Amino acid sequence: MALTHLKKPEATVRVSRRDFLAKIGWGSLLAAVGSFAAAFMRFLHPNVVTPSPGPVELGSPEDYAVGSLTFLDQARVYLGHDTRGYYAIIAVCTHLGCTPRLESNELACPCHGSRYSLDGQVITGAAKRPLDRALIWRAANGHLFVDRSHIVEADWRLRL
Amino acid sequence: MSKPWWIFIAGATVLLAVGAIVWRENHRPWQAWQERYNLQPNVTPIAIGIKTLVPTRTGQPELCLTCHVGIEDISPSHPATAVGCVICHGGDPLALDAGRAHGNMHGGGNPSDLSVAMASCGTTDCHGGNADPEQNHVTRVLHSMPATYAGGIANVRYTFGAQASPAAQFAVHAVEDTSKPLPPRALTSLATLGTLHPIDAQLQQNCLTGGCHLWSPAKSEPYYYRSTGCATCHYLFDDEGLYRGNDPTIPHDQPGHGIVHRLTTAIPFTQCNHCHNRGTYSLKQMAFLPREDLPPAGPPLSAQMPAEGRRLVEYYQPVGDFTKCEIELNCIDCHTAQEVMGDGHIYGAKPDAYYVQCQTCHGTLTSAPAVETIRDANETAMRQARIDGHADFLSVGDQVVQTARGELLWSVKQTALGQFVQIDKVTGTTYKVPLVLGSRCAQDGSDQSAKYCHQCHYVTR
Numbered sequence: 001m002a003l004t005h006l007k008k009p010e011a012t013v014r015v016s017r018r019d020f021l022a023k024i025g026w027g028s029l030l031a032a033v034g035s036f037a038a039a040f041m042r043f044l045h046p047n048v049v050t051p052s053p054g055p056v057e058l059g060s061p062e063d064y065a066v067g068s069l070t071f072l073d074q075a076r077v078y079l080g081h082d083t084r085g086y087y088a089i090i091a092v093c094t095h096l097g098c099t100p101r102l103e104s105n106e107l108a109c110p111c112h113g114s115r116y117s118l119d120g121q122v123i124t125g126a127a128k129r130p131l132d133r134a135l136i137w138r139a140a141n142g143h144l145f146v147d148r149s150h151i152v153e154a155d156w157r158l159r160l
Numbered sequence: 161m162s163k164p165w166w167i168f169i170a171g172a173t174v175l176l177a178v179g180a181i182v183w184r185e186n187h188r189p190w191q192a193w194q195e196r197y198n199l200q201p202n203v204t205p206i207a208i209g210i211k212t213l214v215p216t217r218t219g220q221p222e223l224c225l226t227c228h229v230g231i232e233d234i235s236p237s238h239p240a241t242a243v244g245c246v247i248c249h250g251g252d253p254l255a256l257d258a259g260r261a262h263g264n265m266h267g268g269g270n271p272s273d274l275s276v277a278m279a280s281c282g283t284t285d286c287h288g289g290n291a292d293p294e295q296n297h298v299t300r301v302l303h304s305m306p307a308t309y310a311g312g313i314a315n316v317r318y319t320f321g322a323q324a325s326p327a328a329q330f331a332v333h334a335v336e337d338t339s340k341p342l343p344p345r346a347l348t349s350l351a352t353l354g355t356l357h358p359i360d361a362q363l364q365q366n367c368l369t370g371g372c373h374l375w376s377p378a379k380s381e382p383y384y385y386r387s388t389g390c391a392t393c394h395y396l397f398d399d400e401g402l403y404r405g406n407d408p409t410i411p412h413d414q415p416g417h418g419i420v421h422r423l424t425t426a427i428p429f430t431q432c433n434h435c436h437n438r439g440t441y442s443l444k445q446m447a448f449l450p451r452e453d454l455p456p457a458g459p460p461l462s463a464q465m466p467a468e469g470r471r472l473v474e475y476y477q478p479v480g481d482f483t484k485c486e487i488e489l490n491c492i493d494c495h496t497a498q499e500v501m502g503d504g505h506i507y508g509a510k511p512d513a514y515y516v517q518c519q520t521c522h523g524t525l526t527s528a529p530a531v532e533t534i535r536d537a538n539e540t541a542m543r544q545a546r547i548d549g550h551a552d553f554l555s556v557g558d559q560v561v562q563t564a565r566g567e568l569l570w571s572v573k574q575t576a577l578g579q580f581v582q583i584d585k586v587t588g589t590t591y592k593v594p595l596v597l598g599s600r601c602a603q604d605g606s607d608q609s610a611k612y613c614h615q616c617h618y619v620t621r
Contacts, residue, residue: 017164
């Protein structure tokens with residue numbers, strides 16, 4: 001009895017050299033395949049992601065008083081609110097793509113001197129086309145959203 | 161060999177290979193550049209990672225800033241966020257190893273080299289193809305005398321009997337002007353200088369490959385460092401030719417780089433002097449003879465001199481006289497964009513192409529300088545004032561000096577009191593411009609060359 005008791009664990013841990021090498025070999029292959037799989041999964045998160053221009057949340061409509069024009073850098077739009085409703089002027093100069101700034105009742109592009117009126121019409125400079133307008137809407141949570149990839153006419157307004 | 165050995169060797173080999181790939185993936189060159197960027201004392205460290213730029217102009221992602229982190233915007237008119245890198249430089253915008261990223265670039269590191277400038281700076285969307293020829297800068301420069309070197313070539317060939325008259329026939333590279341009508345003294349074409357005469361080969365070897373024109377790289381020596389093409393003038397170098405910006409990939413200790421990655425129209429006299437006032441040309445030896453009063457390297461000769469007068473010693477030929485305005489103002493304050501970069505037509509001699517004279521701003525014994533009123537905010541003069549960073553100097557309705565060829569000198573205007581004031585385009589300093597009219601000047605109205613004015617108006621060294 002005592003002998004059996006002594007021998008038994010010895011028998012379970014004994015692994016032949018052949019088995020040992022085989023296990024390492026298969027283990028290595030498994031690890032290699034696993035690494036390849038992990039590397040493959042990385043392709044789901046590529047180095048380059050083209051940011052989608054929208055939709056971007058703009059907050060509550062009450063934040064924008066009638067007569068205001070507010071630059072929203074996250075969305076890169078000027079959100080306006082006049083008596084007819086809300087509108088979003090895309091802050092991308094139609095000449096080269098720089099961001100026009102609000103300067104003394106004009107939207108002035110710092111790159112090539114294009115100047116737009118506050119409704120986006122070209123006053124002077126290199127730009128030949130008015131600033132584009134983007135679609136805005138009120139979502140279920142009551143907040144305004146903008147989608148810069150969806151262009152609307154200049155006289156379009158969101159009425160609430 | 162039995163089967164387990166094979167499995168062991170195969171498994172271990174594949175594992176090692178995978179390990180090597182994983183290690184390499186995590187030790188990419190761009191990571192080293194970003195780490196090096198973070199070590200610079202004057203920067204805010206960034207998180208290590210791939211930097212994607214999506215310029216609004218193209219909407220196409222570019223990864224260039226992953227390595228070139230910290231590189232300066234090339235100009236306020238060309239911010240990377242709007243223009244990106246690839247429009248000008250070409251290359252592969254998505255590659256993260258230098259070899260692939262820099263394949264098929266326009267002109268290596270200099271997309272304004274004249275061999276590629278039409279594909280980078282001069283495309284129809286940019287500085288070519290405009291309805292206003294004045295704005296087609298690359299076309300103009302390709303025809304200009306600093307690019308053709310037509311006058312120099314003609315004079316050398318004529319002197320050595322290679323051609324019967326001093327009229328220009330050849331250029332560094334052939335040019336043709338098909339526009340009609342041509343202004344007075346403009347040429348229709350120039351052929352590429354070949355080897356028709358023995359002197360042609362010497363001229364090419366001794367002069368045209370060594371920095372005498374915009375196609376040619378400069379001598380790689382202190383004082384001479386500069387780029388080629390548009391960047392010859394618009395990309396500033398200091399005398400040591402060292403990069404002093406924050407891009408870790410541009411070596412900071414190897415001469416031959418601009419001060420920072422920046423184009424400017426406010427070109428200081430120091431930039432012009434990388435070519436001009438550097439020595440003389442010996443026709444007898446067919447060689448450029450550098451000035452001997454400047455040390456080959458090290459601190460400037462006049463480092464111990466008082467600031468006043470240093471410029472005259474450091475930058476101007478020991479021979480020759482210079483007026484006060486020539487050593488106080490910057491070269492571009494008189495030599496305008498149209499004069500230096502040309503009007504788009506081909507000329508064969510300096511007197512045919514250059515027209516700004518002392519009398520342009522100072523007038524004559526009988527008349528004040530010619531002036532013209534600025535009528536439109538989109539006029540070239542207004543645009544130039546804004547680009548040079550002095551938009552406040554000029555307004556619609558101002559009267560500015562007009563050259564003999566009708567170009568408006570936006571930087572010299574007449575005040576309401578009738579006085580003339582000039583703003584230095586580089587420093588912004590304003591000067592009152594003295595007039596010949598009503599002065600004690602005894603000029604000969606028929607001789608307006610600078611040499612003539614220098615007889616009385618010169619600065620003593």
